[in-house]
Each structure stands twice: as structure tokens, then as C-alpha cells.
Amino acid sequence: MPNYRKTRPQRGGQGGRGRAPFNKNSSNRNGGGQRRPNKRRGAYIHPSKFINQASTVNVVAEYQARHRFADFPFVEAIQANIRSQGYKVPSAIQDQAISHIMAGRDIIGLANTGTGKTAAFLLPIINQLYASRKPLSAIVLAPTRELAQQIDDQFRIFSSGMKLYSTLLVGGAPINKQIASLRRRPHIVIATPGRTMDLIKRKVLRLDDIDVLVLDEADRMLDMGFVGDIRTITSQTPEDRQTLFFSATITPQVEQLTKEFLRDPKTISVRTADTSESVDQNVVEADSKEEKMEKLMEMLGQDEFEKVLLFGETKHGVQRLSDRLNKQGVNSVAIHGNKSQSQRKSALKSFKDNQSRVMVATDVAARGLDIPNVSHVINFDQPATYEDYVHRIGRTGRAGATGKALTFVGKR
Numbered sequence: 198m199p200n201y202r203k204t205r206p207q208r209g210g211q212g213g214r215g216r217a218p219f220n221k222n223s224s225n226r227n228g229g230g231q232r233r234p235n236k237r238r239g240a241y242i243h244p245s246k247f248i249n250q251a252s253t254v255n256v257v258a259e260y261q262a263r264h265r266f267a268d269f270p271f272v273e274a275i276q277a278n279i280r281s282q283g284y285k286v287p288s289a290i291q292d293q294a295i296s297h298i299m300a301g302r303d304i305i306g307l308a309n310t311g312t313g314k315t316a317a318f319l320l321p322i323i324n325q326l327y328a329s330r331k332p333l334s335a336i337v338l339a340p341t342r343e344l345a346q347q348i349d350d351q352f353r354i355f356s357s358g359m360k361l362y363s364t365l366l367v368g369g370a371p372i373n374k375q376i377a378s379l380r381r382r383p384h385i386v387i388a389t390p391g392r393t394m395d396l397i398k399r400k401v402l403r404l405d406d407i408d409v410l411v412l413d414e415a416d417r418m419l420d421m422g423f424v425g426d427i428r429t430i431t432s433q434t435p436e437d438r439q440t441l442f443f444s445a446t447i448t449p450q451v452e453q454l455t456k457e458f459l460r461d462p463k464t465i466s467v468r469t470a471d472t473s474e475s476v477d478q479n480v481v482e483a484d485s486k487e488e489k490m491e492k493l494m495e496m497l498g499q500d501e502f503e504k505v506l507l508f509g510e511t512k513h514g515v516q517r518l519s520d521r522l523n524k525q526g527v528n529s530v531a532i533h534g535n536k537s538q539s540q541r542k543s544a545l546k547s548f549k550d551n552q553s554r555v556m557v558a559t560d561v562a563a564r565g566l567d568i569p570n571v572s573h574v575i576n577f578d579q580p581a582t583y584e585d586y587v588h589r590i591g592r593t594g595r596a597g598a599t600g601k602a603l604t605f606v607g608k609r
């Protein structure tokens with residue numbers, strides 16, 4: 198993986214459109230883990246699959262970009278915003294996708310989080326919006342609230358000073374504010390599928406002027422059972438739109454969707470080698486919850502456990518674990534589907550800013566999050582599937598660093 202990552206600057210201020218606190222009465226069916234993934238719970242994973250030594254660290258060659266940002270015909274305001282982010286060279290996906298996107302082509306981007314895919318699609322979109330200033334001409338669909346929020350944050354950074362407006366449409370935030378924001382005719386909406394459906398049904402969101410449709414982390418959206426919603430939403434957009442489709446994996450279902458939605462797409466694959474290769478993986482044996490807790494506290498007593506992402510199975514289990522850690526003097530936050538949007542946001546910020554050393558999470562809540570420098574992933578509860586396991590441990594060992602993953606298993 199190219200070594201281009203840097204810590205994302207935090208945006209100041211909370212306010213913003215569509216970011217009000219959770220409203221219990223509002224629709225809460227989309228994004229951020231409210232939906233149960235259609236997975237086989239409890240499939241047995243042999244403990245040997247949780248043990249693996251990281252192969253040599255940092256052997257991934259630095260990607261040699263063929264373009265500089267200055268080579269892309271972005272307006273100067275965008276170039277300035279890129280510079281102010283400190284981005285020096287385009288990442289592989291940016292290097293290979295931007296020209297095609299600017300030429301109006303459909304794209305299949307095989308890229309996971311951390312590759313810079315967000316800027317790869319946002320920069321050309323912002324350039325186009327700046328020229329057309331056409332309201333509601335782009336929509337980005339993402340699987341979770343947090344991912345949608347991250348995309349919106351990046352949109353605001355890269356369109357800063359350009360008088361372009363976005364609306365974030367996610368569950369867990371009051372729908373009325375989102376409706377009011379849509380009435381102001383934003384140029385782009387960034388949304389999770391469930392809330393998008395809701396707003397289409399209420400006839401406050403119309404997609405018949407859409408020029409660009411982005412499906413981000415399409416594989417995750419399918420995993421979360423959004424396929425019907427995605428088909429319905431796409432069918433509301435004009436057929437001659439441009440479609441930018443991103444997915445970390447190509448499954449038969451993903452392939453089927455690309456056939457339905459894209460026309461003569463250009464495929465760009467920048468998937469980093471199996472992330473798990475850069476993660477030292479091992480198991481910790483413990484039989485009871487208490488024994489797990491003791492061993493966990495022992496680990497957290499060591500300095501090397503600097504920034505720990507701890508996975509639990511259920512929302513309640515995750516909350517209890519986090520409460521318990523706090524009681525025992527380990528600063529921790531929890532992130533799961535029962536948390537309001539603003540609570541998740543502040544938990545994530547606290548973990549990212551190193552105010553909390555531990556973040557306890559469910560699988561769905563942690564999906565797609567870009568959290569730099571996680572030293573350890575600990576699976577307090579085992580993941581339901583090996584695929585979930587790979588996603589979990591992919592949160593560490595990023596950007597050329599070795600990460601560590603530990604999984605609790607019963608004694609043999």
C-alpha cells in the first residue's frame with residue numbers, strides 16, 4: 198500500500214446541515230448497523246485461522262504515480278484545497294481513475310478503505326458541480342452513517358470556498374432537518390440507502406436530474422441487505438447518468454449489479470494485497486467471560502497496546518464491555534447501532550484523537566471507518582464469519598505498518 202496516508206484533520210464545529218441529534222421517532226432503519234447482515238451467525242471458524250505471523254513489513258513498493266495533481270484539469274480552487282490537505286501525490290486509485298471520471302466514463306473501482314478512493318470520485322465531481330452549479334446533480338450512496346459522514350466531511354474540505362452544498366441523508370438524524378436541507382436544493386446528496394428510500398417515498402427527494410451516481414462500498418451494501426433499495430434508487434436516476442461503482446470485493450452479486458448499472462465501464466483495481474498479511478495474528482485462550490476479562494486487562498496494562506479496537510458481538514455486550522473498562526480505569530468508548538448519530542460521532546472522534554485508548558465496536562458499526570494507527574485489534578467475541586474476521590483485522594496494520602490481532606478462543 199502506498200505510504201501516502203496522513204491523519205485526517207478534524208473539522209471544527211458541530212452544527213452543519215443534517216447533523217442534529219438523534220430523534221427517537223425518526224426512521225432508523227438504514228445505515229450504521231440497524232440492519233442485520235444476512236450472514237450465517239456462529240459459523241465455526243477453526244482457531245488455527247486466527248494465527249498467522251505477519252510477513253515482512255513494508256515490502257509493498259511505493260506506488261509510482263503517473264500524474265501529479267497539477268496535471269488534472271481541476272479549477273484552481275480545488276487545486277488549492279488539495280494542497281491545503283497536504284496531499285503531495287495522487288494515490289493509485291486517484292492516479293488511475295480521475296482522468297477517466299473527468300472524461301465521463303463509468304468506473305468500477307476495486308478499492309478498499311484507505312486507498313484514497315473518496316477523493317478519487319469527489320474531486321472530479323466537485324469540478325463538475327463547480328462548472329454546472331446544478332442542484333441535485335450527484336448522489337453518493339454508502340453503507341453506513343459513519344462512512345457517509347466521512348464522505349461528506351471530505352466533500353466539504355475539497356469544495357471549501359466554492360459555494361457548493363451537500364446534504365447528508367442518514368438514519369438516526371431528524372428527517373425534518375434533512376427535508377429542510379433538501380428544499381435548499383443542495384448540489385449533491387451523500388446518503389445511506391434506507392434514508393434515501395424514505396425521502397423518495399415522501400416525495401421530497403427526486404433523482405431525475407442526477408448526472409453522477411456513486412455507489413461506495415457496494416459489496417458492504419449488498420451484505421447489509423440493501424440490494425432492493427439500491428435497485429429502486431438507481432431506477433429513479435436518468436439512464437444516461439455516469440455511474441462510479443466502488444467495491445473491495447467482486448462477488449457474483451456485485452458483478453451482476455455492475456452489469457445492470459454500468460455502461461462500458463473502465464475497471465481499476467488497486468486492492469492492496471490481503472491486508473491480513475501485514476497483521477500478526479494470534480489467539481488468547483480463555484474459557485469464561487471472567488477469564489477473558491482478566492486477560493484483557495492484563496493486555497491493556499501493557500504500553501504497547503496503544504490504540505485498541507475491541508470487537509464484541511452484540512450491541513449490549515459492546516456497551517457493557519466499554520462500561521466495565523471505564524470502571525476499571527481504561528478510557529474507552531463504544532460504537533454500535535443503539536447509539537445516536539451524535540454519540541457515534543463523538544466516540545469516533547475521541548478514539549481518533551487519542552482521548553480514548555480503546556474503542557469497543559460491533560462489526561457493522563466499525564465497517565468502512567478510516568481510523569489511523571490502530572495498534573491492536575482484539576476479538577473479544579469471535580466474528581461470525583471469516584470474512585468479518587478479515588474486515589476486523591484490516592483496521593490495523595495499515596499504511597505499511599505491522600498490526601496485531603488477537604482473538605479469544607476457548608481452551609483446547
Ligand code: AMP
Nearest residue numbers: 201284286287288310311312313314315
Ligand atoms: P479513503 O480511502 O478515501 O477513505 O482515504 C483514506 C485516507 O487517505 C483519508 O484520510 C484521506 O484523507 C487520505 N488521502 C487520500 N488521498 C490522499 C493523497 N493523495 N495523499 C495523502 N493522503 C490521502
